[in-house]
Amino acid sequence: MLAEIRIDSLGVISEASAQFHEGLTVLTGETGAGKTMVVTSLHLLSGARADAGRVRLGASRAVVEGRFITDDGSDHVERTVSRLLESTGAQRDEDGTIIAVRTVSGDGRSRAHLGGRSVPAGVLSEFTDPLLTVHGQNDQLRLLRPDQQCAALDRFADKTVGPLLARYRKYRDEWMSARSELLERTGRARELAQQVDQLEFALNEIDTVAPTPGEDESIVSEVRRLSDLDSLRSAARDAQTALAGSDEMDGGDVPAPALDLLSEARTRIESVTDAELDGFGARLGEAIAVVTDVSADLTKYLAGLPADPGALDALLSRQAQLKNLTRKYAADVDGVLEWADNARSRLEKIDVSSDALAALAKQVEDSAASAAEAASKLSAARVKAAAKLAKSVSSELSGLAMGRASLEVSVRPRVAGSQDPAPLTVDGAELHAGRSGVDEVEFRLSAHSGAQSLPISKSASGGELSRVMLALEVVLAGSDSSATMVFDEVDAGVGGRAAVEIGRRLARLARTHQVIVVTHLPQVAAFADTHLVVDKVDSSGGVVSSGVRTLTDEERVVELARMLAGLDDTETGRAHAEELLATANSERSD
Numbered sequence: 001m002l003a004e005i006r007i008d009s010l011g012v013i014s015e016a017s018a019q020f021h022e023g024l025t026v027l028t029g030e031t032g033a034g035k036t037m038v039v040t041s042l043h044l045l046s047g048a049r050a051d052a053g054r055v056r057l058g059a060s061r062a063v064v065e066g067r068f069i070t071d072d073g074s075d076h077v078e079r080t081v082s083r084l085l086e087s088t089g090a091q092r093d094e095d096g097t098i099i100a101v102r103t104v105s106g107d108g109r110s111r112a113h114l115g116g117r118s119v120p121a122g123v124l125s126e127f128t129d130p131l132l133t134v135h136g137q138n139d140q141l142r143l144l145r146p147d148q149q150c151a152a153l154d155r156f157a158d159k160t161v162g163p164l165l166a167r168y169r170k171y172r173d174e175w176m177s178a179r180s181e182l183l184e185r186t187g188r189a190r191e192l193a194q195q196v197d198q199l200e201f202a203l204n205e206i207d208t209v210a211p212t213p214g215e216d217e218s219i220v221s222e223v224r225r226l227s228d229l230d231s232l233r234s235a236a237r238d239a240q241t242a243l244a245g246s247d248e249m250d251g252g253d254v255p256a257p258a259l260d261l262l263s264e265a266r267t268r269i270e271s272v273t274d275a276e277l278d279g280f281g282a283r284l285g286e287a288i289a290v291v292t293d294v295s296a297d298l299t300k301y302l303a304g305l306p307a308d309p310g311a312l313d314a315l316l317s318r319q320a321q322l323k324n325l326t327r328k329y330a331a332d333v334d335g336v337l338e339w340a341d342n343a344r345s346r347l348e349k350i351d352v353s354s355d356a357l358a359a360l361a362k363q364v365e366d367s368a369a370s371a372a373e374a375a376s377k378l379s380a381a382r383v384k385a386a387a388k389l390a391k392s393v394s395s396e397l398s399g400l401a402m403g404r405a406s407l408e409v410s411v412r413p414r415v416a417g418s419q420d421p422a423p424l425t426v427d428g429a430e431l432h433a434g435r436s437g438v439d440e441v442e443f444r445l446s447a448h449s450g451a452q453s454l455p456i457s458k459s460a461s462g463g464e465l466s467r468v469m470l471a472l473e474v475v476l477a478g479s480d481s482s483a484t485m486v487f488d489e490v491d492a493g494v495g496g497r498a499a500v501e502i503g504r505r506l507a508r509l510a511r512t513h514q515v516i517v518v519t520h521l522p523q524v525a526a527f528a529d530t531h532l533v534v535d536k537v538d539s540s541g542g543v544v545s546s547g548v549r550t551l552t553d554e555e556r557v558v559e560l561a562r563m564l565a566g567l568d569d570t571e572t573g574r575a576h577a578e579e580l581l582a583t584a585n586s587e588r589s590d
Contacts, residue, residue, distance in 0.1 A: 090115025
């Protein structure tokens with residue numbers, strides 16, 4: 001539910017705020033006062049495109065802030081909102097509400113915030129989608145589009161049509177994917193065969209060399225080592241001799257090895273008794289152990305040095321093989337191995353053998369059959385639902401001063417054209433397989449019993465179209481999960497008895513939804529639970545400024561009287577307004 005909205009520098013509104021409650025809220029005001037700016041602000045909070053022309057003259061930016069309550073909705077809505085908040089890092093306010101903000105600068109750039117976090121405008125759309133539905137005069141025009149009429153029918157029968165539509169889309173996606181792959185393989189057979197040859201040649205070359213991970217780096221280190229083999233052997237042998245001696249030492253002028261000197265030093269220290277010297281003896285023992293270990297390691301090192309003079313040549317040859325691969329396929333051996341893995345995967349996917357093509361063709365055939373079966377069941381469900389929707393809307397129209405009119409919801413197969421890229425055979429006919437099925441849905445209006453039904457785009461006036469849309473929304477209310485419904489002059493082009501009936505329907509809709517209505521009809525405004533007025537509070541320097549305020553009972557009488565042909569300053573007008581309010585209050589309490 002929408003709890004509050006604040007508007008700053010949007011259109012003629014300099015600064016305004018309004019609180020909303022459950023039930024029916026109406027916004028009224030003189031022409032040009034800025035009533036539609038409230039609806040525009042809700043469009044902005046819904047992620048609509050920002051228009052710099054909406055920024056108030058002289059202001060650098062316009063700001064719209066909305067406060068939403070979500071814990072009064074369905075569990076599905078609460079889960080959806082909670083997941084979105086978690087994914088964006090947005091936070092609820094201290095009272096559990098969620099604040100959404102949209103800022104539009106004078107140069108057309110906009111910023112969006114949700115729960116104190118900066119988010120893309122599209123995230124606001126995701127947030128408000130289950131919470132807010134805005135119906136403006138442009139939405140009436142959208143109702144003329146076949147896709148919107150199909151969507152309305154699907155909303156009405158969501159419990160039966162929804163699962164069938166999801167099933168059809170699943171099979172359609174599988175069919176389209178397999179079909180595209182088959183067309184690509186058969187249409188590019190020669191090119192794909194060349195790719196296969198190239199990949200097989202490359203893989204054979206790599207497999208022949210059979211590199212191992214990191215081998216190129218280890219060979220570089222080993223080649224450097226073998227290039228210095230003589231100096232490495234000499235240095236290690238001399239060090240080992242200095243530590244432990246060798247069999248070639250004859251005792252001439254050759255220095256005694258370190259182990260002998262250390263052993264002699266320890267023997268001399270241990271030959272006397274002194275507490276302080278005993279400590280030196282222990283440390284010399286540790287030194288002897290270390291030198292012994294190092295001497296043994298040097299012996300192992302010398303034994304491990306290659307004795308084959310051709311080892312370096314073999315390594316250089318192997319290095320040349322690896323460099324040939326890295327020159328062709330990747331920067332290093334690890335990259336070559338990764339390239340080979342990807343190449344094998346590509347080979348599996350572009351199998352152009354007759355068996356592979358036959359298997360893929362069978363997959364296309366099976367998935368097409370599944371999609372066709374799902375489409376047929378979806379169409380049958382829509383036909384059944386169409387009759388119920390038409391009956392329900394026609395019943396509502398009779399209460400909206402269109403008693404002789406009736407709505408017909410036509411569902412017929414959409415035949416595939418000669419240029420259709422992917423026709424689907426359903427029940428023996430080639431049909432266009434769109435994302436929403438193979439059906440064309442059309443709303444047709446009959447002016448009276450026995451009259452020919454015509455598409456509402458040709459038969460409905462502006463006022464009639466408004467009433468058809470309202471009747472449809474009343475019928476769909478039971479299947480609509482949105483907590484708040486906003487109508488911008490849905491009563492345009494109507495008056496008299498029809499206006500009273502529109503007020504009744506909106507009041508009925510407000511029993512299950514929060515309903516906000518911008519209206520110019522007193523008959524509709526009289527049914528409101530809360531009445532807001534948008535009026536001009538200042539007009540200086542040629543710039544109009546407007547504000548929003550909640551009316552008291554007495555102020556409502558004055559406003560309704562003004563709406564009754566400007567009779568707010570007459571006793572007769574006020575009497576008519578009081579009578580209208582009393583009648584509406586009586587009907588709302590029934």
